[in-house]
Amino acid sequence: MEPAAINPKQSKLRVAPEWADVCFTCGTCASGCPVTGVDGLDPRKAVRMAALGLDQELIDSRWPWICTLCGRCEYACPQGVEILKMMRKARGLRERDKVPGPIHKGVVMDLNKGNNLGIPKPDFLFLLADLSREMEAEGFPGFYVPVDKKGANVLVTINSKEPFGEPDDMKFWWRIFYAAKEDWTVPSANWEGVNWGLFSGDDASMKTFVGRIVEHLERLECKTLLLPE
DSSP: OOGGGSSOOOOTTOSSTTHHHHOOOOOHHHHHOTTTTGGGOOHHHHHHHHHTTOHHHHHHSSHHHHOOOOOHHHHHOTTOOOHHHHHHHHHHTSOGGGOOTTHHHHHHHHHHHSSTTOOOHHHHHHHHHHHHHHHHHTTOTTOOOOBSOTTOSEEEOBOTHHHHHOTTHHHHHHHHHHHHTOOEEBOSSSOBOOOHHHHHTOHHHHHHHHHHHHHHHHHHTOSEEEOOO
């Protein structure tokens, strides 16, 4: 008899109808989890909550956000329970205004401003020009950051924390590009490379952010994509 036919249960968090029924509750997932025990929970308990109809309690808890989605639990599971999909779905079922920390605010900022921290386009372009002058002074004659260069090989997206607080980190890539004589470019707008829609379980926003990058690749006719993470 198929496992799905054995005592089937209804659950918002179930990705495949059989997975909760095949869980051994062996705890192998919990033994590999780096945050086991936080708030008294672990992956095994989260799976059992979903299996026993305690979906909303799990959705409303901090656990889906404490979980790093690293995947060690699912990798170790002898039954192949889809724990990662369950945890991300739990994030997606949380009311958006109750998503903890800056994650949802960053999603909204990215939708409205083109990056998670809301850096204005003129400030971003000014920074790139300023850093280009610094690179020249550091021994890279003729260096400049190519913006919206059509036909470049590599499209480079950026983690907004770099222009905001760690701008020199971008120079590591730029030095490699300079030495390799690589043909690259960055978009002037919607340049964010970190998709917080993915992290927060917001599929609609995730699709929008991915679509922006695809649009850049097509518009600028770039062949290769570099993401910052």
